[in-house]
Amino acid sequence: MDHAPQRPDAQSVARRLAEAGLEVPAEVLDGVVRNLNVLDAHVATVRGFGLDPRSASALRFRP
Amino acid sequence: MSGIATIARAASAIAIAAEVRAGRVSAQALCAAAFARIDALGPQRSGFTRLLRRRALLRAAEVDARVAAGGDPGPLAGVPFGAADMFDVIGEVTTLGSAARIAAPFSARDARAITLLEGAGAVLIGTQAIDEIGYGFVTMNARTGTVPNPWDETRVAGGACGGAAVAVARGLVPFSLAFDTNGSLRVPAALCGVIGLKPTHGDMPQAGCFPLVESLDVVGVLARDLDDVALLRDILREGRADRPAAEAPLRYGRLASWFDSNIAEEMRAPLNKAWSALGRISFELAHAEVARAAASVIIAAEAASLHRAALEADPLAFEPAVRDRLLAGLILPADDYLRAQRFRNWIRTALADRFGLCDVLFTPAAPGFAPTIADPVMQFNGAPIPARSHLGIYTQPISLIGLPALVLPLAGDFAMPLGIQLIAAPGQEATLFAAARDLVARGVCAVPGVVEEG
Numbered sequence: 001m002d003h004a005p006q007r008p009d010a011q012s013v014a015r016r017l018a019e020a021g022l023e024v025p026a027e028v029l030d031g032v033v034r035n036l037n038v039l040d041a042h043v044a045t046v047r048g049f050g051l052d053p054r055s056a057s058a059l060r061f062r063p
Numbered sequence: 064m065s066g067i068a069t070i071a072r073a074a075s076a077i078a079i080a081a082e083v084r085a086g087r088v089s090a091q092a093l094c095a096a097a098f099a100r101i102d103a104l105g106p107q108r109s110g111f112t113r114l115l116r117r118r119a120l121l122r123a124a125e126v127d128a129r130v131a132a133g134g135d136p137g138p139l140a141g142v143p144f145g146a147a148d149m150f151d152v153i154g155e156v157t158t159l160g161s162a163a164r165i166a167a168p169f170s171a172r173d174a175r176a177i178t179l180l181e182g183a184g185a186v187l188i189g190t191q192a193i194d195e196i197g198y199g200f201v202t203m204n205a206r207t208g209t210v211p212n213p214w215d216e217t218r219v220a221g222g223a224c225g226g227a228a229v230a231v232a233r234g235l236v237p238f239s240l241a242f243d244t245n246g247s248l249r250v251p252a253a254l255c256g257v258i259g260l261k262p263t264h265g266d267m268p269q270a271g272c273f274p275l276v277e278s279l280d281v282v283g284v285l286a287r288d289l290d291d292v293a294l295l296r297d298i299l300r301e302g303r304a305d306r307p308a309a310e311a312p313l314r315y316g317r318l319a320s321w322f323d324s325n326i327a328e329e330m331r332a333p334l335n336k337a338w339s340a341l342g343r344i345s346f347e348l349a350h351a352e353v354a355r356a357a358a359s360v361i362i363a364a365e366a367a368s369l370h371r372a373a374l375e376a377d378p379l380a381f382e383p384a385v386r387d388r389l390l391a392g393l394i395l396p397a398d399d400y401l402r403a404q405r406f407r408n409w410i411r412t413a414l415a416d417r418f419g420l421c422d423v424l425f426t427p428a429a430p431g432f433a434p435t436i437a438d439p440v441m442q443f444n445g446a447p448i449p450a451r452s453h454l455g456i457y458t459q460p461i462s463l464i465g466l467p468a469l470v471l472p473l474a475g476d477f478a479m480p481l482g483i484q485l486i487a488a489p490g491q492e493a494t495l496f497a498a499a500r501d502l503v504a505r506g507v508c509a510v511p512g513v514v515e516e517g
Contacts, residue, residue: 021375022378022393028390031383031386034387035387038359039360039363039391042355043360043395046357046402046403046406047399049406051405051409055405055409056409058404058405
């Protein structure tokens, strides 16, 4: 089975937004896809760092 | 120009307060002078979105009455100031510069920072323009308009707190209350040629400042005078004990790699000159690109969650550039948000040893001159990209790590202001002030005079 991430498109974004409980007009979807592509690049950079979950807390907000 | 106009326009907050406390200038006259100049400039060129005339004049009258009775209204007696439109003002809607907030309830109280400043004698005269909900680096707002840079009105002021920076650069007020999530006050400080303090997370009171990203937001200030900035911080910290500055001579280090890439041509030579004056030591901040990516992930997820109800009610109430970023953030997997937070805490710990080797790190605060309003782009890795989302490339990693930073204009005869970002260890704001004074004394940095009105 291929687990490679799929590039978002208007259809998949509409579905994901609906699953999150949001109905949005079709004309906004292209803009969301463009922003999601940028965000996915940032996500890939963070995932690529490969930090062991035991190395740091995710829920400590103050220095 | 009359005496009152000169004082109101060019003097520091401390100097203005001294005049008011001595009874030589009235707080009401200062307010009236500020309102007259703001009216003449109009909302976009002044940076003000809303003037609080009645409130301000009543408050100023109280200050004058106290002086007349032989009392002392405080160290900011009669000093007019503005606040970015993220701070609650009693009886007003905190609009966040957004049409999505038009029907929001009136604020029941002032933000804590406003209360503290007015408790020291200052007079809030109005609210100032921001990018919608504080999400952007350009202060180009579909509802309140684009705030032009006072040094060249064809260029952006920077954002999100562009109105606050412009008001200070024009000398309409000696300081503005602002916020910083990812560079929100540091970028406009750099592009408008004023001082911007982004303190350590939690250093100044957040209560009543509408959040954008709760794990990154801080309250800060913009001003033209270092002593003013230090006084404002003292007032806003409510007398809490402070750590002493590092011992002189301060040790400086320039951050390399990420912070040395994508610098515009006009910034390169002045920054190298400053580096030479400060010892030509450089440090690596490994994984800065991951820090910037993690910051972007955290911002997208938290901002979307905070504004979810408004998105559900009417996504079209937001301007497209902000709405599309929020909707993308809303469908980000929780795992990716938590990974970004985990990285954040890891890099904070990893960086701690850098400050054993130097006291103050520095970087450009923005890549170069302010981009144009007509074509608000900047160069990144050789390609043009939107300035709205990228002008904070040097401020974002510092926010993620939670370090205090102070932006100061570089000295020199440039076509537009250029700003340097000074960075210290958490809680070392006193070291930032010492460094800023050192750089001014050495002629490396200088705050330009107020912008002449055309």
